[in-house]
Amino acid sequence: MRRYGPALLLVVCGAAVLRISLFSELYLRYVQTGLRPYLIVSGLLLLVLGIVGAAVAMRSAKVDHLHEDENEDDIPGHDHGHGPGVAWLLTVPAAALLLFPPPALGSYSAEREAAKYAAQGIGTFSALPEGDTVDLTLSQFSSRAIYDRGRTMKGRTIRMTGFVTKDDDGTWYLTRLLVSCCAADARPEKVEIRGAYAPPTDSWVSVTGTWHPKGKLGSDAAWPPVLDAGEVKHIKPPNSPYEKR
Template structure:
């Protein structure tokens, strides 16, 4: 059986990659949508290589039927190599979840890579759907105060701070989950009946509350006075867009 080890590993990894990219949208937990074709191609190639390796193993067994009886033990590699199939099998059966509150808590020192200035006008609409990253950038850096007087709506997962403070949080991915940065908005308001559970997803509607001097740590994190907080399902693409 050891001669099939590489084939099994390739097939498991290829199957896992195809499962999350071709047969579902789970790949969005880890990479940007634009990378989907590359994942599908990679998964297909791994499956092809695994099939070729399996056929070669079968032919080798037919040519050397005494291998398992002591005449070919060196060709199959160490038995411990089979342990490599465990993470591949776990990826196939139990894909890891998207990054959440734990990852956000480790990235709180990060800020948007931009300076203070005037932003473009916001689109019409009331309430206006806006990403957490867009709201955060405008609240902290926009000298034109484009958020003023607008009713805004955003979706994200819940994280908690001290003294009952809670935030709508979103992670922004440039390429893949490894480079994720955080945006979060503190939620206040008399209409908010308690803080939702950590990592639950909510859509919050409210208005901007100015805080601190623009472009300084005093403006972080921005604040939204909420009038409506509604729990929702986690979106297929859990990461934010600028």
């Protein structure tokens, strides 16, 4: 069985990658949308290499079987081992990804790395779109709240979506994780929510409200920005849980 170990490992890894990228959108829990084609190609390549490796191992096994008696007579202590058994442990994470894909990062990851905004130069932002309610990402809201000299959000109704995180004192936040490439480089972005009840941690909600100015523009005192909530709605987790930096 050791003879087929490397081939089997390649097949399992390839199947796992294709399971999350080609046959579902689970890959969005781990990487950005643009990386999907690369995942599919990688999965197919691993699968092909595994099949080819199994075919080569099968052919080699037939040849070895024909000469088994002769080889054992000529080589004292002949051993048919083909590599350390510990390599089989590599199948565990691959099988887990294939059968039980881990969930997207949530409140635990966000709380481990509390983002701090060092003082930066304030600037001018373009006016918000017309309409009763403006949809913004958390990073867009935070940028305007902390650095917008023109205070373009003042008096406007803003709507954002994210998952819930909480402090020990009961303060709760609308949170998203920002990624450049994949979940490994995720950084939390959060907005303090005031004037509304705190939903369960990690639940996904849509919050509508108005910006509450806080601290001096361009300083750490302005972070995290605050939203005075008018409405909080529970929503289903999105297919793509991360915001792009």
